[in-house]
Amino acid sequence: MTLPVALSGTDVIGQAKTGTGKTLGFGLPLLERVTVPADVEAGRAAPEQLTSAPQALVVVPTRELCTQVTNDLLTAGKVRNVRVLAIYGGRAYEPxxxxxxxxxxxxxxxxxxxxxxxxQRKLDLSHVRALVLDEADEMLDLGFLPDVEKIIQQLPARRQTMLFSATMPGAVIGLARRYMSQPTHISATSPDDAGATVAATTQRVYRAHSMDKPEMVARILQAEGRGLAMIFCRTKRTAADIADQLVQRGFAAGAVHGDLGQGAREQALRAFRNGKVDVLVCTDVAARGIDVEGVTHVINYQSPEDEKTYLHRIGRTGRAGATGTAVTLVDWDDIPRWQLIDKALGLGFPDPPETYSTSAHLFEELSIPEGTRGILPRAERTRAGLAAEQVEDLGETGGRGRRGAPAPAAPQEERPARTRTPRQRRRTRGGLSLGEAATEAVEAADTAEGATGGATGADEARAPRRRRRTRSGAAAAEAAVPAPAEAPDVAADDAPAKPRRRRTRTVASQAEAAPAAAEAPAASEAEAKPRRRRTRSAKPAQQPEA
Structure with missing residues (x-):
């Protein structure tokens, strides 16, 4: 329906369900309007009509859709040798x-x-004859409208403009008419497919608990006849977590979300297309326009935001006349949102049945073999996995783009030999090195022991000296000087208990304690009370034997 109108040069607003060939609907007219050297050789164009500047422009919302549309146009224009270039972020500018x-x-x-x-004046849009906005509603809804207006201002006034999407709200059509001249609105539907969704897609909706969803998904992925499967999540963190859990359960799974670098995103998509990975966990960045042959199951792990997102998600299966199964797991908190989606699309599932991973109707409706568990048997783990697909070095710009993709190994350089001994840093304490501080502490301790040992005699066995904690160096000095001799008629038991002392951490306190101990008379040392062990309660000291 679109080809005759678009080939005549008329502006077109094309609306059709997912998987019905919208890419070639605008791609073939674009390729026909481009002048290439083959046309000059065949006499269909004059040599002065050739130019190196772009003659057609296609604007898409996501990087994955950009690469897919580029590959489709390259395939369609291969005979005429049409040069098609993909320009999107996450890659180096130079190529x-x-x-x-x-x-x-x-x-x-x-x-x-x-x-x-x-x-940067690297791209000249003054020779563009045709403009296409693919997934136009997404372009104008995601805040791309100011950017689209700036791009349109760079284009010639006389051009052909075409808008294509599966969903085209009235407000978007009103905005689109500002940039178009007498457009023709084409809405393609099949007579036997009056609903908003594709009739070839079987839809199942279950009310599931968030803690039971991973087990349910693992069992659904073991259904009979399952080919490739896509799992859609609402957040990037959930997508990464579910992909990791499925890998641990034995499935060959990959992830596509915004926190990954462009190299890792393209690696997962290539592995999914090549069959090395049969489960792709992704956010809504892969919900629009992605066309992979052999996708039989789409699982909405989290309820979509609105009815348009739901249509684009389940549109990844049941494409080009094939059949598919779409399973939606709705949490208790998402029931009001799902009821709005169900009412807008007329699906007939306003109150999904409460379902768990052991429910009998889950096994029956999705053709899951009896006795299936949430771990894939080792005999069925035949896929190569994501690691088998090489990560392409895209020269990604920015620090965020490197996340998720291993950085290329830096070349090993030989270090020059050392010409001198490196300077060693010395740790000091109180202005002295650790070795000097330890030496002074030992000398102070020996001096104190020699002063007290002469009075008591060398034949007596001396208990190991205990350091006492003091609040200052002066307290340590008082602790080292013995108390003066008491009168002979005073009993030792009547003497008050000494307060507990604390050990000092400084070396200077020990050095001050040594001279004080040397000046004390030997008689007072004999009558001095022996040192006590530190206890929780103070006890009276005992009188030593004569």
Whole structure:
């Protein structure tokens, strides 16, 4: 329906369900409007019509969709040798700039990187004859409207503009008409498919508990006849967590979300297309336009935000006439949101049945073999896995883009030999090195022991000296000087108990204690009370024997 109108040069608003071939609906008219050297050789165009600047521009919302549209256009334009270039963020600028210098016929890009290259005057849009906004509602809803307006201002006034999407709200059509001239609105539907969703897709909706969802998903993935499967989550953290859990359960799973670098995202998509990975856990960045052959199951791990997101999610299966199964797991908190989606689309599932991983109707409706557990048997682990797909070094810009992709190994450089001994740092304490401080502490202790040992005699066995904690160096000096001799008629038991002393951490306190101990008379040392062990309660000292 679109081809005759688009080939005539008329502006088109195309709306059709997912998986019905919208890419070629605008791609073939674009390729026909481009002038290439093959047309000059065949006599269909004059030599002066050839140019190295882009003649057609396709603007898409996501990087994954950009690469897919580029590959489709390259395949369709291979016979005429049409040069198609993908321009999107997360990659190095230099290869894209070099390709633009060599000459490009069709440019497919995301708004951010297109504006960057236009601002640097690396991209010339003055020769564009046709503009396409793919997934137009997403472009205008996600805040891309200011960027799209800036891009349109760089284009010639006389051009063909085409908008394509599976969902086209009235407000988006009103905005689109500002940039179009008498557009033709084409809405393609099948007579036997009057609903908003594709009839070939079987839809199942269950009310599930968040803690039981991983087990349910692991059992659903073991259903009979399952091919490739896509699991959609609402947050990036949930997508990464579910992918890790499935890998631990034995499934070959990969993840695509915004926290991954562009190299890791493309690695997961390539592995999914090549069959090395059969489960792709992703956020809504992969919900639009991604076309992978053989996807039989789509699982909404978390309820989508609105009905448009639901349509695009389940549209990854049941494409191009194939059949598929869409399973939606709705948490208790998401029931009001799901009821709005169900009412808007008329699905007929306003109150999903409460379902757990052991429910009989889950096994029956999804053709899951009896006795299936949440761990894939080792005999069925035949996929190579995500590690078998190489990560391409895209020269990603920015620090965030390197997350998720291993950095290239730096070349090993030989270090020059040392020409001198490196300077050693010395740790000091109180202005002295540790060795000097320890030496002074030992000498002070020996001096104190020699002063007290002469009075008591060398034949007496001396108990090991205990250091006492004091609040200052003066307290240590008082502790070392013995008390004066008491009168002979005073009993030792009547003497008051000495207060507990604390050990000092300084070396100077020990040095001050040594002279005081040397000056004390030997008689007072004999009558002095022996040192007591530290106890929790003070006890009276005993009188030593004569």
């Amino acid at each position: 894209q700039v070099e390709a633009l210098k060599k000459g490009v016929d069709v440019v497919v890009g995301t708004p951010g990187r297109l504006l960057d290259l236009v601002g």
